Amino acid sequence: MERDYSAAAAFESPSIIKTEAKERHGKMTDELALFDVEITPITYTASRDPELEEIAFWFSTHRNLADRFAQVFRRSIDEVLDGQRTGRYDLYLAEGVGRVEKTEKTYLGTKVEIVARAEFDLGYGHxxxxxINGVNVDAKFTMGSNWAIPKEALGHICMLMTANDNTGTFHVGLLRTTADMLNAGMNGDGKRGVSVEGKRNIRWLVQNGELPKNFLLELKREEPGSLAKIWHTSSTQKISGAGGQARVNELFRLLPGRLIDRTTVVTVAMQHDGPKRVRDARKHLxxxxxxxxGHLKPAPQIAEDLGLPVPSKGSxxxxxxxLVPEQSGRRTTLIDGAxxxxxxxxxxxxAAPLIDT
Structure with a gap:
């Protein structure tokens, strides 16, 4: 049966939708988690929804699509956390020092919309x-398991986005949010969630994408003692650069062999010139x-010689x-003849050798 994409069809009676959903699935659960339903690839034909397929094709022409979306979410989350000023790294902390307010989490959706527009040079719709390619598309982001679709988006194509910093995953898909793709119930703002049937019909652009890791959040889970020591060290050591330098020193002292990115450094330093603290940490340690x-020669070769991860720019x-003899049987590197x-x-x-980087 052809689906009606008209505005009138978008405002179908919620009672009819709920009845249809019960007939299709036996029992309807409005709060079904995003990926509790079996998701199968959907092949769209021009007769089914030509506009949606045009948008999907437009995105498919972009190289490194998954990586670019990954950076959209990473930048958006990091900008909301604002670690350089606040020292925050955990988007999900709701209480205590370092918590993220509800209003900031709400703003994250707007930030994702803005950063995605800039990344893909998307036009402003009305x-x-x-x-996108002459078609109006609404941006919808969630940190949870469903999206809130307002009345004004009914019948339109939505780009549905979700990212989870705890699991390090993200998803991006397209769905024309007709009434039969949404739950019958509404929240206090009159918005509806995407139904089971709707989730089955999402045209995925990126599914189970890998989010660039949040180093400090990962450290909090795996080595909470090390993280606590890094934050507390600034109260016990008095050196130039105040607390920020002491914390950066401890970061590199406690975690040798681990790639550490710029966001981690500026969050730990809580200073404008975090990378300068790395240069000073070289002297102190x-x-x-x-x-x-770092990424400048000869450092990458030294890292490779020693079996360390090779830093790219910004890590x-x-x-x-x-010092070891030549026949030590260990991985070695030669620096200034030693x-x-x-x-x-x-x-x-x-004392470590001086390396010109």
Whole structure:
């Protein structure tokens, strides 16, 4: 049966929709989680919804689509957290120091809309958010398991987006939000969630995408003691750069061999020039045998020699070194004619070599 995409059809009686849903699924559950239903690929034909398929094709012509959407969500979340000023890294913390207010979480949807528009050079729609290939498309983002669709978006194509910083995943899809694709019930603002049937009909652009990791949030789960030590160290050490420098020093001291990105550094430093704290940390940690490698030569080769992750621009990795003989049987690197390996228990403590990076 051909689906009616007219505005009149969009305002179908909710009671009819609920009846149809019960007939299709036996029992309707409005709060069904986003991916509790079996999702099968949908093949759209021109006769089914030509506008939606045109938009899907338009996005498919973009190279590195998943990576670009991943950066949209990462930047949006990081900008709302504003770690450089606040020291926050956990979007889901609702109470206590470092919490994210409800109004900020609400604004995250607007931020995603703005950053996505800039990333893909999307036009301004009317009355919807975007104009894509001549078609009005509304942007809808959720941190949860469903999207809130307002009356004015009924019958229009929505770009449905969700990202979860805890699981490190995101999803992006298209759906024409006709009434039969939405739940019967409304929230206090008169908005409806996407129904089970609607979720089955989402035209996925990116499914189970990998969100760039939130280093500090991951550390909170895996090594809470290390994270606490980093934050508390600034109250026990008095060095130049005040607390920010002490925390950055401890970050690289406690976590050798781990790639650390710029967002992590500026959040820990809580200062305008976080990367400068990395340069100063090299000086402070050198007497303890630590080097901090960035993306400039010869650092990438040294990292590769030692079996460390190789930093790209905007990331660093630290390592504590020891002098070793040539026939040590360990992975080594040559710096200014001397042979170094990663420090092991029993090695003699040395000052780290100077590396011109």
């Amino acid at each position: 009355p919807m958010d975007y104009l 050198r007497p303890e045998g630590f080097i901090i490698l 660093w990795v630290s390592a504590r070194l020891a 042979r170094y390996s990663l420090w092991q228990e029993g090695d003699t403590s040395i």
